[in-house]
Amino acid sequence: MSEEMRWDLLQLVKSTEPDWIAKRLEEAVQKAGLWRERYQGKIESLDAKGVLELLEEKDKFSLEIEGVLQYCALRYAADTTDLVSQQLHNSARKAGTKIGQALAFMDIEMGKLLASNPTIVEAPALVEYKHYLERTLRVIPHLLSETEERLVMAKDQNGVNAWSQLQGDWLSTRTFQLTVDGKVRTLPYGEIIGYYQHHDRALRKQANQVVYHDLSKDEIVWSSAIRAICSDHLQMCEWRKYPSPMTQSLIANDLEQGAIDALMRTMMKNVDLYRRYLRLKAKLMELPKLGNWDVVAPLPSTPNKKFSWDESRKLIVSAYSHFDQQFGDWVDEMYQKRHIDAEVRKGKESGAFCSTWFGGKSAFILQSFNGTMNDVYTQAHELGHGVHAYLGSRAQKPSNYEIGSCIAECGSIFGELLLTERLLKSAKSDSERQAVLAMILDEFGMSAFQVSARYFFEKSMYETVQAGKFLDGETISKVWVTARDSVYGDAMEWLPEMKWEWTMKMHYYIPNYRFYNYPYVFAQLFVFSLYRLYKEEGTSFVPKLRRLLSAGSSLSPTDLAKEIGFDIYTDEFWQKGMKQAKEFIDQLEKTL
Ligand SMILES: [Zn+2]
Incomplete structure (x- = not known):
């Protein structure tokens, strides 16, 4: 198989020398320690400006270490049997745990600060972090004392x-x-x-x-x-x-x-x-x-059609471009820059995933591509996560990109529907149409x-x-x-x-x-409703989806929906998604 179906991970790090990587991991652990020395015991007395500085530095730190951590994780996913990959993966995991432990005080102290001074969430200086702080605030009433939390952790073991x-x-x-x-x-x-x-x-x-x-x-x-x-x-x-x-x-x-x-x-x-x-x-x-x-x-009756790598690329790029030219260009860039590892190899992790590369304003995708229609759908799905990453990393700070499972699947499922549209348009027989519709409806079901x-x-x-x-x-x-x-x-x-x-x-x-x-039910029906709206509004819907995917976790799902004119507390909103499902079922019935 050709190189184009393998990742180019050199983009993530300045050097792939294991010693160089180990050194960066060590430095990051040290830096987290220094941070702890600097801030521990002091967060509770910070004002809005101080909190802003802290959160901005935290985001900067996570971007600094992201490339190396991701390199280690992806290199291992690409070949779990390689000894160097195993060692790097292990060192990165250890460093990650140490960093997490060193910085654990931050959430606890931030919680105490917000509990004693909840109005700080409204401070104009912190407007960009508002929802991040609101989410932290919501957890506080349910936290136990530090000793109790430690006991809970110990008994859970x-x-x-x-x-x-x-x-x-x-x-x-x-x-x-x-x-x-x-x-x-x-x-x-x-x-x-x-x-x-x-x-x-x-x-x-x-x-x-x-x-x-x-x-x-x-x-x-x-x-x-x-x-x-x-x-x-x-x-x-x-x-x-x-x-x-x-x-x-x-x-x-x-x-x-x-x-x-x-x-x-x-x-x-x-x-x-x-x-x-x-x-x-x-x-x-x-x-x-x-x-x-x-x-x-x-x-x-499903035709035993196989898709070549190029066919799959063309089809998916055209599906996304048809919706929005920039979406299509970004998707194409994922192929061109070798951000998709699709080669079928021994030792590679099974399944499929998309990992956001925040610092590179892009993403990396893993799958094993055998050319089935299922594989083409998986590719379109993961590339939808990719588009989400392109938009979110351009618009948000890392702290505002902790997307919950209800919203995380918006780009990906929407992408599957765009692919469905293309496939249905180009289908030459009823059995081809049936295969596409059954694929999307089986998943919906x-x-x-x-x-x-x-x-x-x-x-x-x-x-x-x-x-x-x-x-x-x-x-x-x-x-x-x-x-x-x-x-x-x-x-x-x-x-x-x-x-x-x-x-x-x-x-x-x-x-x-x-x-x-x-959240699985939420995501499916939410995206079906969005797609329905797209079918009703045409191109004027495009900026709405762009906005939704750009928002990361800076807004709650309720507010995200509100921005595009939806109220997720009403049955009418959810029924819109069902209307789309019904349309697919009607189309399938017509092929009989
Ligand atoms: Zn997904």
Whole structure:
């Protein structure tokens, strides 16, 4: 494969000599120490000008070290088997931890300053950091004393963290037996789930059956873990004075409950729309009804078309250029400057990601490109994150680029929709159109509706505990099936083993972070609503999206939406996104 599909990481550092890199890391750790000496114990008495100076210096420092840290991380992602990469990655991680520890006092002292003098947030000198300070202020009422916080950290080590690790370790160490072409194969979890998208229906069904049957055998492990994590969370909510089990997640996502209530109400109101899509997909697959093992399967009519690297580039650049010429130019620059590592290689990290290079006002993308339509979509998705990085790094300070998960996917999902538009325009047959529409609707269904079921499940689980019920495996499964069926109704057939689906969803086991789910629903429907608005307003919508992607985290999602005339507390806003989904479903129906 050619060099153009490999990163050029030389842009990040002045030298790639390991000794030179190690020296820079050392210097950064020293600098953080000096900073601590200079500011520790003094932040509480700073005035607005002093706070501004501190925040500006903090941003400057993070930019100084960014290139070297990123070089180490990306070099390792590109080849995890290379010894030098491993060593650099390790040194960078260690330096990062040391810097974090040295500067931990800053947030604590800043919190104390804001608690004693909250009006400082309004100071004209700090206008650029206003929302950054508001977010810090929101956390303060829920912090415990320093001693208590240390105790919490210590008990978590062998408490919730250990339960969570047990779940992860179980999944990554177990193997499953699948009969493929008459031969029994022993597969790790990561590999057997690949069969969920296999074109052979019986194999897909078998893979689902094997996984969930094996998971159910250890229900005692899963229910013990979930029970402990739930009770721990409820205890912490009481101590931290969170009014509900969701508060912590709302603060982290910079949102209010009212917006999520409107969003989830809209999801429930539209379950029939999703069921209609599932029935349509069953028809396209020539089945009387979809089984849960068919839901992410490819359509049998999907053309086996492969895209070359150049075709993919041309297609994606044209999709973005059609929306905004500068978007297209930036996307093209990502290819031209070799910011995309797409070569399929051994030792490379799996999956795909986009890493913002703030100092270079750009980004780096990793994926493994095999030329499938899925790969082209992944590329368009990651390049949308790239455009977000180009705009955000030009308009904001690093402190204002801590984007929460609800907004982080705006550029990427919008990019997928732009690609969809191009692909639908150039499609030459109904089966090509069906493949494109099923791709976008499958993703919408999984991220919006499937994840909604997970949200309803988590909500009811806490209600069940709060009502004094004991969460054993069967009780949790009942709660899961009720939540699931409220979304899917009778539009899908479920294997009996699927009542254990909750056992493998990592979200429920993440320590100290509950309700990890609704941001996925938010992001999907939010972007579908934006896209709908684009279709209605045409080019006058372009500056609105530019503004949204330029804002970074300098505004809350509520205010970002307000700027483009949306109120995320109303069902009408969210319904706009559903209208777009309905249009795609109507288009699909017409191809039948
Ligand atoms: Zn993404």
